[in-house]
Amino acid sequence: MRARDGDGRDAAEAQAALGAVLPPVLAPDAVIYAPEIKYYSYRVPVDATWQSRDIPRLYVVGNAAGYTASLSAAALTGVIAARAIAHGASANVP
Numbered sequence: 001m002r003a004r005d006g007d008g009r010d011a012a013e014a015q016a017a018l019g020a021v022l023p024p025v026l027a028p029d030a031v032i033y034a035p036e037i038k039y040y041s042y043r044v045p046v047d048a049t050w051q052s053r054d055i056p057r058l059y060v061v062g063n064a065a066g067y068t069a070s071l072s073a074a075a076l077t078g079v080i081a082a083r084a085i086a087h088g089a090s091a092n093v094p
C-alpha cells in the first residue's frame with residue numbers, strides 16, 4: 001500500500017529523507033503512525049493556580065485544561081495546583 005500526504009509526496013520518500021538524518025526511522029521494527037490530530041481549542045476557565053473560575057475548589061490540570069501540550073507543562077500545572085491546595089489546607093489548620 002502506498003500512502004500519500006497532503007502534498008502528494010510519496011510517504012516512502014518522506015521516510016527515506018527522514019532516515020537520512022534520523023537513521024533509526026529506517027529500522028525494520030520502526031513503527032510510523034499517522035495522522036496525529038490534536039484539538040486544543042477548548043480551554044477551561046482557570047485562575048493562576050489552575051482552579052476553575054466557575055467551580056470553586058475544582059482544579060483542572062494537565063492537558064485537560066486546554067492550555068498545555070507536553071509532559072513537563074502538564075506536570076507543572078499539577079505541581080502548581082497541588083501547592084495551592086496544600087497551602088490552602090495548611091492555612092485552614094487551627
Ligand SMILES: Cc1cc2nc3c(=O)[nH]c(=O)nc-3n(C[C@H](O)[C@H](O)[C@H](O)COP(=O)(O)OP(=O)(O)OC[C@H]3O[C@@H](n4cnc5c(N)ncnc54)[C@H](O)[C@@H]3O)c2cc1C
Binds near residue numbers: 063072
Ligand atoms: C504519541 C504521543 C507522543 C508524545 N510525545 C511527547 C513527547 O515526546 N514529549 C512531551 O513532552 N509530550 C509528548 N506527548 C504529549 C504528552 O503525552 C501529554 O502532553 C501528557 O501526557 C499530558 O499529560 P496529562 O496528565 O495532562 O494527560 P494524560 O497523560 O493523557 O493522562 C490522563 C490520564 O487520565 C486518564 N483518564 C481519562 N479519562 C478518565 C476518567 N474518566 N476517569 C479516570 N481516568 C481517566 C487517562 O487514562 C490517563 O491515564 C506525546 C503524546 C502522544 C499521544
